[in-house]
Amino acid sequence: MTDGDLQRFERVVLPHLDDAYTLARYLLRDEHDAQDVVQEASLRALRYFDGYSGGDARAWLLAIVRNCSFTWRKRQRADDRTVPVEDTAELPTREADAPDVAAMQASERARVQRAISALPEEFREVIVLREVEDLSYREIGDIVGVPIGTVMSRLARARKRLAVLLDVDVREAS
Amino acid sequence: MVCDTCRDSLEARLDDELTPDEAREIDRHLATCASCSRQFATLTETHRLLSENLMRYAAPDVLKARIRGAIAQAASPRVSVRAAPPWWRQLAAGILIAIASSGVTLTVVDRSRGGTAAAEELLASHVRSLMPGHLTDVVSTEQHTVKPWFNGRVDVSPAVPNLDGAGFPLVGGRADYVRGRVVPVVVYARRQHMINVYAWPSPSAGAASAKDLSRNGYHFVTWRSGGIEYWAVSDLNAAELHTFVATFSAAR
Numbered sequence: 001m002t003d004g005d006l007q008r009f010e011r012v013v014l015p016h017l018d019d020a021y022t023l024a025r026y027l028l029r030d031e032h033d034a035q036d037v038v039q040e041a042s043l044r045a046l047r048y049f050d051g052y053s054g055g056d057a058r059a060w061l062l063a064i065v066r067n068c069s070f071t072w073r074k075r076q077r078a079d080d081r082t083v084p085v086e087d088t089a090e091l092p093t094r095e096a097d098a099p100d101v102a103a104m105q106a107s108e109r110a111r112v113q114r115a116i117s118a119l120p121e122e123f124r125e126v127i128v129l130r131e132v133e134d135l136s137y138r139e140i141g142d143i144v145g146v147p148i149g150t151v152m153s154r155l156a157r158a159r160k161r162l163a164v165l166l167d168v169d170v171r172e173a174s
Numbered sequence: 175m176v177c178d179t180c181r182d183s184l185e186a187r188l189d190d191e192l193t194p195d196e197a198r199e200i201d202r203h204l205a206t207c208a209s210c211s212r213q214f215a216t217l218t219e220t221h222r223l224l225s226e227n228l229m230r231y232a233a234p235d236v237l238k239a240r241i242r243g244a245i246a247q248a249a250s251p252r253v254s255v256r257a258a259p260p261w262w263r264q265l266a267a268g269i270l271i272a273i274a275s276s277g278v279t280l281t282v283v284d285r286s287r288g289g290t291a292a293a294e295e296l297l298a299s300h301v302r303s304l305m306p307g308h309l310t311d312v313v314s315t316e317q318h319t320v321k322p323w324f325n326g327r328v329d330v331s332p333a334v335p336n337l338d339g340a341g342f343p344l345v346g347g348r349a350d351y352v353r354g355r356v357v358p359v360v361v362y363a364r365r366q367h368m369i370n371v372y373a374w375p376s377p378s379a380g381a382a383s384a385k386d387l388s389r390n391g392y393h394f395v396t397w398r399s400g401g402i403e404y405w406a407v408s409d410l411n412a413a414e415l416h417t418f419v420a421t422f423s424a425a426r
Contacts, residue, residue, distance in 0.1 A: 021233035131225045155189075170219055
């Protein structure tokens with residue numbers, strides 16, 4: 001690889017490391033695993049940089065992160081050394097009127113975070129790609145390797161579950 | 175439009191995946207159908223809760239440094255020395271002025287075999303230091319913790335100036351084995367870049383010489399001060415690394 005290629009790689013791909021790390025955090029639910037996977041994915045991206053055709057580099061990198069996470073988890077399961085830490089914590093009960101707005105926001109955030117980690121993998125990944133990474137159905141379909149119709153139905157089911165978990169209740173439509 | 179058709183498209187309406195015509199048709203139905211409208215409101219509220227509250231994580235600086243290190247190494251396992259580019263000479267003039275006040279003399283030296291070998295070892299050591307858990311033996315942002323830590327571990331007592339004010343926070347220190355001996359390494363940071371400063375007892379006291387080597391985004395600057403030969407290694411850009419060296423040499 002020439003210095004020019006390397007510089008191009010650094011310019012095009014490396015700015016998306018935060019997004020890559022965010023996806024890995026949600027998929028693996030472990031900060032150390034996420035770091036290792038993002039490093040592995042970056043090196044893999046470098047190796048396959050020739051094959052990158054110049055589309056959206058972020059979606060391209062996220063697809064690699066998603067595949068690396070998948071492989072990582074499979075390897076872990078095969079090793080059977082690690083006991084998967086399922087977030088089975090119950091949703092917090094509603095606290096009595098907290099006067100502190102920051103505290104309320106923090107607890108709201110924790111509530112949403114818990115709800116999402118309670119989702120099955122295939123739902124969690126489409127929700128994160130859509131709500132956090134803000135990708136289109138087509139991009140999500142490309143990353144996950146399913147048709148757009150499947151992306152839509154998974155998103156719909158995931159949101160339905162989350163509405164229940166988060167106790168979203170809209171009484172009157174405006 | 176019947177409700178079943180409408181409900182199939184609510185997700186796509188929310189996510190802006192419909193054509194303008196399709197969207198208008200859904201909106202018309204929602205305006206007249208309380209049941210679909212309520213479902214859409216639930217969906218919208220769920221989406222709002224998620225997009226406002228889901229965490230976006232920043233990749234840790236050390237991870238970014240690790241990745242840059244691993245990438246540079248993968249792209250080229252060998253380091254070589256390049257002659258200083260012309261712009262460097264202009265920069266050197268500026269640094270000369272900066273350093274003159276600290277009693278350190280600085281000259282540009284041609285490439286040398288010894289310098290290349292040292293740079294190769296230092297690059298390997300630098301990259302190794304960015305692997306998980308290898309960067310620091312003593313983690314401290316406090317110079318009075320890091321400096322005494324070297325006592326009894328290495329036979330050189332490097333300067334450990336506090337450069338917080340200049341934007342180079344101290345990260346910590348470690349003992350490393352380079353060029354045939356155990357040497358102290360003081361670690362500083364600049365944004366997501368790590369700077370390793372190696373120190374050796376200098377074979378010759380007196381005037382300091384500065385060599386500037388670089389390869390694949392890594393820069394090396396060496397200088398001598400107080401009978402100690404220092405090497406700073408980083409993937410930081412050359413200009414900022416020189417600012418760092420100037421600040422380091424000037425600080426006491």
